[in-house]
Amino acid sequence: MSAATSPETFAAPMLRALERSDLPYVHALFNDPEVMRYWFEPAHATMADLDDGFDRRRGSDHERRFIVETAGRRVGLVELMYIDPIHRNCEFQIIISPSEQGRGYASAATRRAVDFAFRTLNLHKVWLLVDTANVAAVHVYEKAGFAVEGVLRQEFFADGVYRDATRMAIFADDWLAPGGE
Numbered sequence: 001m002s003a004a005t006s007p008e009t010f011a012a013p014m015l016r017a018l019e020r021s022d023l024p025y026v027h028a029l030f031n032d033p034e035v036m037r038y039w040f041e042p043a044h045a046t047m048a049d050l051d052d053g054f055d056r057r058r059g060s061d062h063e064r065r066f067i068v069e070t071a072g073r074r075v076g077l078v079e080l081m082y083i084d085p086i087h088r089n090c091e092f093q094i095i096i097s098p099s100e101q102g103r104g105y106a107s108a109a110t111r112r113a114v115d116f117a118f119r120t121l122n123l124h125k126v127w128l129l130v131d132t133a134n135v136a137a138v139h140v141y142e143k144a145g146f147a148v149e150g151v152l153r154q155e156f157f158a159d160g161v162y163r164d165a166t167r168m169a170i171f172a173d174d175w176l177a178p179g180g181e
């Protein structure tokens with residue numbers, strides 16, 4: 001069995017803070033059209049812009065960005081964005097590397113990030129926007145406990161077409177309740 005397919009390789013991933021040294025990894029993700037169409041952003045990122053963004057955002061209380069790592073390698077990126085100190089909510093975003101998809105990493109990383117949002121940041125609500133046609137992502141989110149709040153029609157333009165976006169959310173009360181997570 002190769003290292004890429006051993007059970008150990010598929011072990012539950014950890015989240016750790018995004019470092020500057022991770023930016024080349026992020027650069028590759030952000031220039032992959034198949035990934036970025038689901039982030040509703042063009043696949044067009046320069047290293048210079050990523051470097052500038054990293055410096056600008058350092059120390060900000062409004063976001064937490066994580067690398068998803070397993071068996072010593074990067075498999076994805078998870079972000080808690082727009083952390084709001086009054087309303088105590090934030091947006092959740094995730095990418096798993098195309099070559100690492102289908103191994104349960106998004107499901108595990110989503111649970112870890114939600115747990116961090118509620119148990120560490122003391123947030124009240126985590127919300128997200130997902131392309132309604134992104135069935136794998138919607139499935140991952142439902143499995144983690146997110147529920148649909150509504151559909152925003154033709155909200156985003158990606159790959160030549162206006163896309164409906166589903167807004168989903170999960171609440172601390174439900175997550176932290178006995179048996180909730």
Ligand SMILES: CC(C)(COP(=O)(O)OP(=O)(O)OC[C@H]1O[C@@H](n2cnc3c(N)ncnc32)[C@H](O)[C@@H]1OP(=O)(O)O)[C@@H](O)C(=O)NCCC(=O)NCCS
Nearest residue numbers: 038094095096101102103104105106107130135136137139
């Ligand atoms: C969506 C994404 C995060 C999923 O990552 P992943 O690591 O492959 O997800 P997992 O392996 O944890 O789980 C995928 C689940 O979707 C299911 N699935 C996959 N394709 C599916 C489909 N076409 N229809 C229904 N379910 C599907 C799998 O069976 C699995 O469910 P299970 O664990 O209950 O068996 C990943 O594909 C990705 O990064 N895509 C590009 C960026 C993106 O879409 N980000 C989300 C933006 S909101």
